[in-house]
Amino acid sequence: MMKIRFAFPLAAALVIAPVGSLAAQARDTTLAGFPALASEFVFTSLAFSPASATQAGLHDWTDPFTGRRAHLDSLLDNFSPDAIAKQRAYFMRVQSRLGAIDRAHLDAQTQADYDVVANAAAFALFGLTKERFHQFKPQMYAEDLGNSLFANISLEYADKNTRAADLTARVARVPGFLAIARRNLRATNEIYTRVSLEETDGVSSLVKSMGADFTRGTPSQARYARVAPPAIAALAEYQRFIKDTLSRRGTVDWRSGVGLFNAKWKYSLAVSLTPSEELRIAEDSMRNTRAEMLSLARPLHDKWFPTHRHTGDSTAVLNAIVSETLARIGAEHANRDSLLQQAKSDVAALTRVVRDQRTVSLDSFPNLQVIPTPEFMRGVYGVAGAVFAPPLNPHLATFYWVTPIPAAWTAERADSKLREYNTYKMLDLTMHEGIPGHVVQGAYANLLTPDWRRLLRSVYSNTPYVEGWAVYGEHVMMYDAHVDGGDPVKMKLTDLKGMLRIYTNVIIDIRLHTRNMPGDSAVAFMMRDAFQERPEAEAKLQRAQLDYVQLNAYFAGVEEWTRLRQDVQKRDGKDFNLCRYHDTVLLYGALPVPAIRRLYMAGIAPTAKGLASRCERPSAANGR
Ligand SMILES: [Zn+2]
Structure with a gap:
């Protein structure tokens, strides 16, 4: 799914209140004042990054401190030292205002919100003062710029003329934006250099062709032609x-090291397990999963390839048997023109499963549109993706994009993609992106009340909650519901191959950044133990080298979700109602899963607008 990125730059200048008025502010932020602080925080921090603000649906903003109005869609993120200093001051002031609130006197739900704000402020300060990507990552500026300009073109937040004028205003600011980048940057390395050169090429061609096409025929056409060169x-x-120049200024190791890794782990994942614990569990899961795959694949393999004799060490035998079996399963696929059709019928079938088996109460998703990925997004979404309505405009459509195979592709190339995204894999993907994964979770998150809480928990949504939920949906929930595309063994093997990828991500990320694993060992490991082809493994290595911790969100999340459900089931025994459990945890919104656990175990009701429960009615399929 698409997630808002926060780069934490300052857009509209904030005037920091003098020390004298700080005390007044603190007095203001009594218990009753917390909601005001929380929504001020959401809007102010969004406005720091116009690129993120456009995506979240915040277009115009009046600075609560200066009363100054800004049209964010026409601004670029501001990484100047002055802007960064103002941001730091704001986040530190939020910390002191939080410090003046007696958390223990807030109700349990508001305590969870308090923790979200506290964590977000601390994470922002970590980014600005410790991680400092703005000083060490030349690619960050290219990505930030690309996202900003692209948002005007791709998001239909206003009519085309308005967006063309916004885009033109942003393009006019590019030279100033890059001058700040050149002043800020202190060092780079080979990987950052290579990727930033490529990405800057991408931005350049966006300005040259996509932007020119977009503004053509609008009142901004002439001005665009002046500002683009x-x-x-x-x-x-x-x-x-x-x-x-930069390569001579200094070198920075792409490995984060233990200190930064552990700090970012705490802020960005907020899960209960440490990196070492996750690593151990991922390595155990990897071994067990490979063994399970062998025992599932062997009977199929022996039936399909009766003449094969595999010899060699046990790893080679396992790899041969499992990969031949997976390849044969891959032969069952949609034809090149019917991927979208399959996604639509899978969505319909999965909606019926959710309804008939009462896995959740919400069983219709009128805002969901399953459509072909827009042409200019197909580079980003190679296969499919869920794209949500902006948090500030939750009534807009949610899209499940499916990327068609280009007509120009040869039959061979098309076939290779179709074998990878075969019938079972596509079903699995629709569970993850659609139902019961991201689409269902997003629909529940929209029901949260009051509105400041809904906004806080969706703008600052916890990634392990979101991605872990989607993986729990495909790997646990739909498995229990016997959704198998007509063949439980083929479906299971497909699911387990995906799980291997998730374990692998954890193992290489932690080992590369904190245990000096050599890059080529990571590639060899992915190819040998997770059935990956070299190009896929090399792309994953590069992704791990460009950022740290992110690759852990799926595994850390599904691990939390699985344990929570087991513990609740154990506690509640025969009173356990799966549907009621799912409704409750989804209606809490995307808090860190340990916070979900605290609320659930304490019996705290979610605050949400009406959802008719279907959990209590008898159901034929409710046999667990
Ligand atoms: Zn996902």
Whole structure:
């Protein structure tokens, strides 16, 4: 799914209140004042990053401190030292205002919100003062710029003329934005350099062609034609700077090291297990899963390839048997023109399962549209993805995009993609992105009340909650519901191959960043133990080298969800009602799962608008 990225730059200047008025602020933030603080925090921190604000649906903003109005869609993120200092001051002030609130006197739900704000402020300060990507990652500026400009083109937040004018205003700011980048950056490395040069090329071609196409025929066309060439020249200059100047300024290790890794782990995942514990569990799961795959694959293999004799060490035998079996399963696929059709019929079938088996109460998703991925997004979404309505406009459509196979592809190339995204894999993907995964979770998150709480928990949603829920949906919930595409063994093997990828991500991320695993060992490991082809493994290595901790969210999340359900089931015994459990945890919104556990175990009711429960009515299939 698409998630808002926070780069924490300052857009509209904030005037920091003098010390004298700080005390007044603190007095203001009594228990009753917390909701006001929380929503001020959401809007102010969003406004720090116009790129994120456009995505979240915040377009115009009046600074609560200065009364100054800003049209965020026409601004770029501001990484100037002055802007960063103002941001730091704001987040520190939020910390002191939180410090003045007696958390123990808040109700349990508000305590969870308090923790979200506290964590977000601490994470922002970590980014600005410890991690400091703005000083060490040249690619960050290219990505931030690309996202900003692309948002004007791709998000239909206003009519085309307005968005063309916004885009033109942003393009006019590109030279200034890159001048700040050149001043901020202190070091790079080979990988950052390579990726930032590529990504800057991408931004350049966006300005040159996509932006020109988008503004053509609008009142901004002439102005765009004037501002684009200086922007393109500044991008070329930025590339020369990265190659010639920055590489001489200094080198930065792409490995984060234990200190940064553990700190980011705490802020960005907020799960109960440590990296070492997750690593151990992932390595055990990996071994067990491979053994399970062998025992599932062997009978199929022996039936399909009766003449095969596999010899060698046990790893080679296992790999041969399992990969031949997976390849044969891959032969069952939609044809090149019917991927979208399969996704639509899978959505319909999964909606029926959710309804008939009463896994959750919500069983219709009128805002969901299953459509082909828009053409200009197909580079980002190679296969499929769920794209939500912006948190500030929750009534807009949620899309499940499915990327068609280009007509220009040869039969061979099309076939290779179709074998990978075969019938079972596509069903699995629709469970994850759609039902009961992201689409269901997103629909529940929209029901939260009051509105400040809904906004806080969706703008600052916890990734392990969100991604872990989707993996729990495919790996546990739909498995229990016997959704198997007509063949439980083929479905299970497909699911387990996906789980291997999730374990692998954890293992390489932790080992690369904190235990000096060599890059080529990571590639060899992915190819040998997780049935990955070299290009896929190399792409994953690069992704791990560009950022740390992120790759853990899926596993850390599904681990939390699985344990929570087991513990609740154990506690409640025969009173356990799966549907009621799912409704409750979804209606809490995307808090860190340990917070969900605290609320659930204490019997705290979610605060949400009406959802008719279907959990109590008898159901033929409710046999567990
Ligand atoms: Zn996902």
